[in-house]
Amino acid sequence: MNHDDRxxxxxxINYFWGDGTAAPHTVNQKAASVLYEALQxxxxxxxxxxxxxxxxxxxPGLSYVIKQVAKIGKRIAARDTQLYEACRVQVARNYRSExxxxxxxx
Numbered sequence: 001m002n003h004d005d006r007x008x009x010x011x012x013i014n015y016f017w018g019d020g021t022a023a024p025h026t027v028n029q030k031a032a033s034v035l036y037e038a039l040q041x042x043x044x045x046x047x048x049x050x051x052x053x054x055x056x057x058x059x060p061g062l063s064y065v066i067k068q069v070a071k072i073g074k075r076i077a078a079r080d081t082q083l084y085e086a087c088r089v090q091v092a093r094n095y096r097s098e099x100x101x102x103x104x105x106x
Contacts (some may be wrong), residue, residue, distance in 0.1 A: 030102040038095045045087035
């Protein structure tokens with residue numbers, strides 16, 4: 001792993017766990033592996049969120065249901081790969097201890 005790789009991996013780690021969590025010199029193969037697992041989980045979560053209709057006020061009518069299902073299809077067709085903040089936060093919680101141990105070389 002070269003310095004540029006370590007720098008980019010540190011930026012991705014800091015995206016999930018906050019600035020200052022990782023510096024390029026602390027990044028190792030274990031930390032990269034933990035980050036990869038976290039990214040997979042966040043992407044899976046975000047894909048599932050795309051399938052959830054947006055909230056309605058009161059009981060939704062048929063036109064609302066059709067509109068929501070169409071928007072879900074549109075997001076799927078567009079392959080929108082953004083991470084939902086709720087997913088990022090939960091994944092960060094799930095992997096916090098594991099990433100800290102990995103960055104310490106343990």
